[in-house]
Amino acid sequence: MRLSQMFGKTLRSEPAEAESVSHRLMLKAGMVYQVSAGVYSYMPLAWRVLRNIEQIIREEMDAAGGQEVRMPVLQPLELWEASGRSAAFGDTLFKLKDRRQRPLCLAPTHEEVITQMAKQHIHSYKDLPRLPYQIQTKLRDEARPRAGLMRVREFDMKDLYSMDLDQAGLDVSYDKMVQAYKNIYKRCGLPALAVEADSGAIGGKDSHEFILIAESGEDRVVRCQGCGFAANLERASGVKPPLEKEDPLPLxxxxxxxxxxxxxxxxxxxxxxxxxxxxxxxxxxxxxxxxxxxxxxxxxxxxxxxxxxxxxxxxxxxxxxxxxxxxxxxxxxxxxxxxxxxxxxxxxxxxxxxxxxxxxxxxxxxxxxxxxxxxxxxxDIAEVKEGQGCPQCGKPLSIARGIEVGHVFKLGTFFSEVFGAYYLDAQGKQQPIVMGCYGIGVGRLMAAAMEQNHDDKGIIWPVPIAPYQVHICALSMDKPDVQSAADQLYSTLQGEGLEVLYDDRDESPGVKFNDADLLGMPVRLTVSPRNLKSGSVEFTERVTMETRMVPLDGVVAEVKSILANSN
RNA sequence: CGGGGUGUGGCGCAGCCUGGUAGCGCGCGUCGUUCGGGACGACGAGGCCCCGGGUUCGAAUCCCGGCACCCCGACCA
Incomplete structure (x- = not known):
């Protein structure tokens, strides 16, 4: 992509609107356009990142046995009344009416529909397990959208629904998903922590959240440095400091x-x-x-x-x-x-x-x-306090804020019983399908990646999700030799299958460097009259900002090796 | 839903108190000079001052009523 042709440009001044790091960077980099509170358009750079993340998720889901499906956003409200979740979601559920005044809603998630699909297509123990998943838009009328893409009203989310014969099967699916999630975070450059989570009103026994420790996070996590115990503050217990027992005195x-x-x-x-x-x-x-x-x-x-x-x-x-x-x-x-x-x-x-x-x-x-x-x-209805003993090993607990970047639940048979999704087991006996659900927000993952990977100059994209892998900075584009060398480099790299952002604008070096820092591609190649004198380009890794000269004919190999090592 | 804040060219802001033809910086356009960390000069384009009502000879400015957005909290599978 030639930067001179790109839809979207960077800002020089700091957007006043934004508080959180990711929100500020997204606006400054011209990646998103806010349409309304918690509703965003994605410009090309952001969309490329979102698609990269989506693809990583897709690959990991498929590898774990998932099968992608598509479900409607528009759903009859009665479906939600049947499950009782119309009331449970309350005002968070977007409701509307069609021309015949039939009540509809915009789906905030899809357990109801997937369970009906299961009822239609799963009849025997031979049909299980199944792991359908979707990556698509969900809508929630959040009480307070905030922090850019962290909490929004319209967002893309992956949800996988596991369908198993029994609890043991569910445990297997659950563990598979936990592993798949760990793979996803690793590939996105996120050191996410699996913590025990509250499962809510309908949730079954087990639930884990994946949390990225960050000051800007909405959640609070209790952690033990001793044994590794970690839980959301919502459900964590600590050892309460005992007091000396005295003999009872008169009231x-x-x-x-x-x-x-x-x-x-x-x-x-x-x-x-x-x-x-x-x-x-x-x-x-x-x-x-x-x-x-x-x-x-x-x-x-x-x-x-x-x-x-x-x-x-x-x-x-x-x-x-x-x-x-x-x-x-x-x-x-x-x-x-x-x-x-x-x-x-x-x-x-x-x-x-x-x-x-x-x-x-x-x-x-x-x-x-x-x-x-x-x-x-x-x-136990008390909130854990910093310093209380770990329920597992007794060492002091600490509390940190974090961003929830994924949540997995063992649902059990709640939905299958509500919607009559039963199968016949080998004995010919009717059994409810045992379900789990596993959600991960694509946009929030992008925002979290920015919160995690940036410096005071801008974004530092992890290689697997970067919108482009290479950023060519051509200084003095009016000089024919620079232009032809940069053009050549651009097409060579593209010919090698690399994704390249080419700053071919007639801008001063300062502008180009600052934009390159802000936009944060993993590798920067600076082409300039000075560098060309020695037949080289300057090679900069965004993470370390270390630079070195690389001869033109060695650039492809160098780029490939750096990108491969960063994966 | 409670509390706080802000709405003025694309972005960041001043002007409002004390009413009198809307201003600054950045960005944008043209020309010229520049060219390794947000260059310089000249000329120029661009604003229903969030919306509606009221007061007034006259409202960005005063009054009333809305709306939107941001932040804190409540909320949040």
């Missing part, structure tokens, strides 16, 4: 005027925060729930939501709290009987706690469970 009422926070309470009574119990009120599907846990810990809402099997969980409003007869700031489980009471197991890791007295400006000292109060459900 004692104390006046705490104007004290409404755990910190204030701990300071006022001169006890550690861990020696208090806090109360938090939630509304779970409209019901107020009383939640208590040790004062030094916070509620993990995902764990709580899963525990309560709630579709909708949020903090209760002041009105709801008041209506339930609770005294915010001085609440405790003592004497609460008409609400569902949930406690974190940390309330057993200690004794003689300070708790609210359920009347204003008053607390109790020396509260002990179960002597002084009852609860309905006790479980």
């Amino acid at each position: 004692e009422e104390v006046s705490t005027p104007g004290i409404h926070t755990i910190k204030g309470l701990a300071d006022y009574l001169d006890v550690p925060e861990a020696k208090t119990l806090k109360a938090v009120f939630y509304s779970a599907d409209g019901q107020v729930v009383f939640v208590t846990l040790r004062g030094d810990l916070e509620v993990n809402e995902v764990k709580l939501k899963n525990l309560l099997r709630a579709a909708d969980l949020r903090l209760a409003t002041d009105e709801e709290v008041k209506a339930a007869g609770l005294v915010a700031g001085s609440a405790s489980p003592i004497g609460i009987t008409d609400l569902k009471r949930v406690a974190d197991d940390s309330i057993e890791l200690g004794s003689n706690f300070v708790v609210g007295a359920n009347k204003p400006d008053t607390h109790f000292k020396n509260a002990n469970y179960p002597r002084d109060f009852r609860i309905d459900v006790m479980a």
Whole structure:
């Protein structure tokens, strides 16, 4: 591609719009055009990268036994009502009506349809396993699109759906996919980490996310340096620091005027925060729930939501709290009987706690469970804190932000049972197909690759996904010898099957170098009067920015060897 | 959905408070000089000032109402 002919150009000034690195680089490089919040057009450079990533994914899926299919974006809403996911997705599902007023939706993913396809085409144990997959556009009306391509409303995604005889078969498919994903990330230059993930309301037993550790990430990951344990904060557990067990003392009422926070309470009574119990009120599907846990810990809402099997969980409003007869700031489980009471197991890791007295400006000292109060459900519902012990080896845990670049689930038989996708086993008995699903966002992968591979000058494309492998910088294009040498080099490299971006513009060297740095092709070849005097071109690797002179007749071999080694 | 912010040539911004013919830098076009890290000069093109209403002799500017986009949070298979 001659740069002088390319649709799209780079910007000199920093786009004000963009915050995250990948978003800024994409805009500055002229790779994307934003049509609306979370909706983008891809210019040629971005599209080439996306196609490269797609191809890598396709190759790995095929190698793992996948078979590519295509499914509709436009789907009848009733399909989603049948699975219950119209409600589960809520406003995230784009809904519309056709001319006959029939309700339709734009598919955010495709389990419903693929399961129906399975019902139609899989009848016997001999028809299993099957691993159909799709790479296509999905639509989600995200509450808040953000960070360029990181979270968008229209995006290309690969989803593979595994269909197996039984749990053991699912385990095999799952492991295959995990391996395929690792291959994909490696080829895209992404050191992604497999972490245990929350499987959501419908998910089955196992679920893993692949996370790229990055400051700009939306997710938080808990990691153990000792044994390698890693999990999404949403589902991670840590060893909560125990307190010394004391003999229970008698409950004692104390006046705490104007004290409404755990910190204030701990300071006022001169006890550690861990020696208090806090109360938090939630509304779970409209019901107020009383939640208590040790004062030094916070509620993990995902764990709580899963525990309560709630579709909708949020903090209760002041009105709801008041209506339930609770005294915010001085609440405790003592004497609460008409609400569902949930406690974190940390309330057993200690004794003689300070708790609210359920009347204003008053607390109790020396509260002990179960002597002084009852609860309905006790479980681990606390958020892991940095430094807590690893649940597997006890070493301290650390927390980092990360970008979710893939998610795999063992779905089980939820969808096959909803849609009646059964097969007959060897005994002639009807069995539900056991399913899994495995998603990876193509655009997010590109953005993640940029977050991971850049410097202050621009993008550093990993070789396998780079839009072009070679960037020819021709300085002084008006000099006939430069032009003919560069033209020649361009066609020679192309003749060798290499993808080449040729900066043939009449621009100053500074402009060309800066654009080359920004656009980030792995290999740069600088053709200039100076270099040509010695019959050479200057060879620069974008990753290291190391340069060396290479004779014209040795360029092809040099380029090929560098690209081969970087793969 | 809560909180904050911004809408003025392609990009980055000033002007608004205190109403009076819309400005700067970059980019873009032509010509000339330049040519190894975002060159220089001359001339030039390009703007429904987000939209609608109101106030006023007169609105980018003041008032009211919308909309869009960005950021934080909520949300997120």
